[in-house]
Amino acid sequence: MRVTAFIILVVLWAGSLKSQDTLWINTGTWNQSADTLPALRFNSSENFDTSNVAIEIPDGTLWNLIVINLDSLVHEFEIQGFENFGGIVLAGDTATFDYPPMNLGTYRYYTSDERGLLLGASGVVKCGIETPLQFHWNLVDWMPSRMDSVVVGANVVWDEEYIPKYFSINSYTFPHTPLDENGYVSLILGDTCSISIVNNGFMDHVLHFHGFHVEIVSSTHQTSRIGWIKDTISILRGEGITVKLIANQPGIYPVHNHNLIAVTNSGFYPGGMFTLINIVQ
Template sequence: MRRRDFLKAGLSGATAFGLSGLTVLTPRRAVAGTVDVDLVAEGTFKTMADGISIFTWQFNDLNGSGPGALSSGLLVTEGDTVNVTLTNNLDRMINFVIPGVIASSPSVAPGGSRRYSFTAPPAGSYFYTDAANGELGRAMGLAGPLVVMPADGSRSLYGGGPAFDRQYTLVMSELDDRLNNAIYTGQSYSMDAYEPNYFFANGLSYPDTSTDADTVVAMDVGENVAIRFINAGAIIYPMHFHGYHVKVATRNGMPETAVIDKDTVMVDVGECVEVVLPVAQAGIFPLHTHYVPGVTASGSYPNGGLILMQAS
């Protein structure tokens, strides 16, 4: 694995898991590699922006971590062989799937482990999650980003695709504390009643997003910056840019055929959208979901999925 301490280096250092956003530039290589990962599905308590502690689920990477406050995140090169050993420390069956790559897989019983192997798909943005529990798994936090870099080692979203100077990955998610409390106390809960009241980018809420290197989009005038939006939650995220327009490059790995300038990009449930931001002016500007509750913490503003872009 290419891990957090290794990947925090700037792009000028040749490799980064834009952890300055969960992103990387990989060296050119002639043959595919092998990536071994150990994930533990577990319950934990997460402190919200308003100080409330809420029980959540997470994939915990025993060998590294994801961007921001996410406990896991995979970075590979297309063609790699990826071996994921998943240990289930939850109270119910779960599995490991990657929408668009692995549609279904055998489940892991509570207390058990299972190895999942797959070949890294074409370069792009993906996420892995649990499908055995439907939307409940994602709503409780069982999701992690998967970034696949081009095999040719280029600074592009895919071989021959849009080039960039820097790149960031922003995983959007949320929770409904009524659901989380029901799961913690062993009560029933219907996703039909799902109405989230806490919102996150890379597991963080504003103002924490404004001080973490993984969620502050730092850039220079004249650069092209790639941003990978991954919707790992259960609601839609219309991501709105102040100060800039972006060009949508791909949706779920499919290149956009009609590329126009936008200041708001819709990221549907389960969708991965890659955009390119031409940095035209210096300054500090917000990037946030246009879903108004999404920039609050249980109604308190400003919190939630609010990110700062800083250009010099």
């Protein structure tokens, strides 16, 4: 009995010191309109999924992460703002990265190599967020011609005009965004939730909430805005933001990118970064 209690205590103590997570870099395809796009994603197993998995870690404690690279090329794993702690993972290899304590908030994780950046291997880190109801939005804009270049090993022409064709939240584009269990905010009247938002694209994004003002709880790039309560928030390239939303009225409300091109799919409106918030009585 005493031995059992001791073992449980040791396990709890060890668990409070470190948490561990494993990410698999998988290859696959992502279908949008008439395009079948090459895709790289961080998933929670060796099975490819079109959405990158979110990493959940405690705040204020050391933690580490295992990355298994099932792609045929080397990748460099990074968390924005903690670039000294990331590093390369060779093709077919496994690497472990040790991270220092991080503050409560939302961060971007990504691959800093061209292939990983353009094919969508990037996601959301949720640090120390304890709201019972949590959602995340990984915002990405996509330019298929650049993706094709990197797949065939050609030079990506970074200084040509950037004209993305798709704009996604967790790899979903409207009208499919309500199918995303991590991104579709569905609540009961009176609930409070957090939404961890990361910009993994190549341009800044601005989101407009209809029906609600959200409170900015954390921001990696615009710390002066923490505490602001707004219906429109900007998420700069590479930024991670946590917002708190209180479901204070029933109904279905849109949330959409304020840039008209970003609410299209292949040029057709409505599409892209457009989702719904559904509050039931």
